[in-house]
Amino acid sequence: MYTLGIDIGSTTSKCVILRDGWDIAAASLVRAGIGTDGQRQAVQAVFENGKVSHGEIAASAVTGYGRNTYKGADMTVSELTCHAVGAHMVFPGVRTVIDIGGQDAKVIRLDENGKMLEFVMNDKCAAGTGRFLDVMSAILRVPVGSMEKEAVRADAPAKISSTCTVFAESEVISQLSGGISVPNVVAGICNSVAGRVSGLAKRISIIPDVCMSGGVAQNGGVRTAMSIALNAPVLYSEKAQLFGALGAARYAFISLSKDN
Ligand code: ADP
Numbered sequence: 001m002y003t004l005g006i007d008i009g010s011t012t013s014k015c016v017i018l019r020d021g022w023d024i025a026a027a028s029l030v031r032a033g034i035g036t037d038g039q040r041q042a043v044q045a046v047f048e049n050g051k052v053s054h055g056e057i058a059a060s061a062v063t064g065y066g067r068n069t070y071k072g073a074d075m076t077v078s079e080l081t082c083h084a085v086g087a088h089m090v091f092p093g094v095r096t097v098i099d100i101g102g103q104d105a106k107v108i109r110l111d112e113n114g115k116m117l118e119f120v121m122n123d124k125c126a127a128g129t130g131r132f133l134d135v136m137s138a139i140l141r142v143p144v145g146s147m148e149k150e151a152v153r154a155d156a157p158a159k160i161s162s163t164c165t166v167f168a169e170s171e172v173i174s175q176l177s178g179g180i181s182v183p184n185v186v187a188g189i190c191n192s193v194a195g196r197v198s199g200l201a202k203r204i205s206i207i208p209d210v211c212m213s214g215g216v217a218q219n220g221g222v223r224t225a226m227s228i229a230l231n232a233p234v235l236y237s238e239k240a241q242l243f244g245a246l247g248a249a250r251y252a253f254i255s256l257s258k259d260n
Contacts, residue, residue: 002050003256004057005248006043006073007082008066011102011130012215013038015046016245017057021253022089026050027242033102034066043072059252063244065103075255080108080119082247083213088114089250090237095207098226098234099243100197100216102130107201120203126165128196130216135165136189139172140182148220150186158188168192186221194225201230211235213243 002025007014011033019025028045032038047053062073063082070076079099087097088110097108104123111117126132130144137144151157158180162168175185193216210232216222217240227234239246 001058001253001256002052002056003249003252004043004046004060004073005082005245005250005252006039006060006062006064006070007079007242007244007248008039008062008064008070009033009101009244010065010104011134012241013042013064013066014242014245015042016242016249017046017050017052018246018249018253021250021257024239024246025052027239027245029241034064034069039066039070059256061248061252061255063248074252077248077251079244080106080116082244082251084108084110084116084247085114085250086243086245086247087211087213089246090239090243091209091211091235093209094211094235096201096210097213097243098197098201098210099213100128100130100193100222101214102134105129105197105200107197107204109204109207118204120200122196122200127163127168128193128200130214132165132168132193133189133216133219133222135169136172139169140176140185142182142186144219147186147190147222148224150183151190151221151224153183154181154187156184157191158184160188160192187225190219190221191225191229193222194229198226198229206230206232208232209235211237211240213240215241217241
C-alpha cells in the first residue's frame with residue numbers, strides 16, 4: 001500500500017511515496033517552491049520515479065509553507081509535525097530536530113515516540129535561515145553546496161557582527177575587499193547561521209540525540225558550527241531535505257490505520 005507526502009516549501013517542492021508506511025518507494029525534489037509550478041512537477045516526478053500511478057495512492061498529505069493553497073491532497077499537516085515524524089523515522093533516538101529551510105528555522109523537541117513536545121521558531125528574519133546563506137552564496141559566487149569545502153579551509157573565520165541580512169551583505173563585501181579570504185568569510189557566515197539558530201534552540205531544552213532537517217542540513221559548514229555551538233553531535237542524513245515530505249507520507253499512513 002502506498003501513501004504520498006508533499007512538502008511545498010518557500011524555495012523547493014519535495015515529495016515522498018512510502019510503501020506500507022515505512023519504505024521509501026520514490027522521492028522527488030524540484031528547486032521551485034510556493035507560487036510556482038514546482039509542486040506539480042514534484043508530484044509528477046515522484047510518480048515517474050516510483051513507477052506508481054495516482055490510483056495506487058491510498059492517502060496523501062501536504063505540508064510546508066504552501067500547504068493551504070494545494071488542492072490535490074487528502075489532508076494538510078503542519079510542518080512541525082512532519083519534520084518531527086520524518087526525523088524520528090530516520091533517527092529513532094532523536095529528541096531535538098533543528099530544521100533550517102529556505103526562509104525559516106525551527107527547533108522541535110520530541111518524545112521517544114516522535115511526538116512534538118515543544119518548539120521555537122524564527123520566521124521573521126532572514127538571518128539564521130537558508131535565505132541568508134543563499135544571499136551570501138551569490139555575493140561570494142560560492143554555491144551553497146560548496147560552502148563546506150571552503151569553510152574547512154578557514155584558518156581565522158571572519159566575525160559577522162550585523163544581525164540583519166542586508167547589513168551583513170555590506171559587511172561581507174567590505175571584508176572581501178579588505179582582503180579576508182573566501183574560506184574565512186564562508187566559515188564566518190556558517191558560524192553566524194549556527195549562532196543564531198543555536199541561540200533559538202537554547203530557549204528550549206536541547207536533549208540528545210540532535211539532528212538537522214531541511215535543505216541547510218546539507219551544508220556541512222553549518223552542521224559543524226552548530227555542533228560546536230550546541231556542544232553536542234549533530235546527526236545528519238542525506239534525506240534531511242525530505243524529512244517534511246517523509247513525515248507527511250507517514251502521517252497519511254497513520255491516518256489510514258486510525259480510520260480503520
Ligand atoms: P524550503 O522547504 O523552505 O523550500 P529547504 O528545506 O528545501 O527549504 O531548504 C532550502 C535551503 O537549503 C536553501 O536556502 C539552501 O541554502 C539550502 N540548500 C539547498 N541545497 C543545498 C546543498 N546541496 N548544500 C547546502 N545547502 C543547500
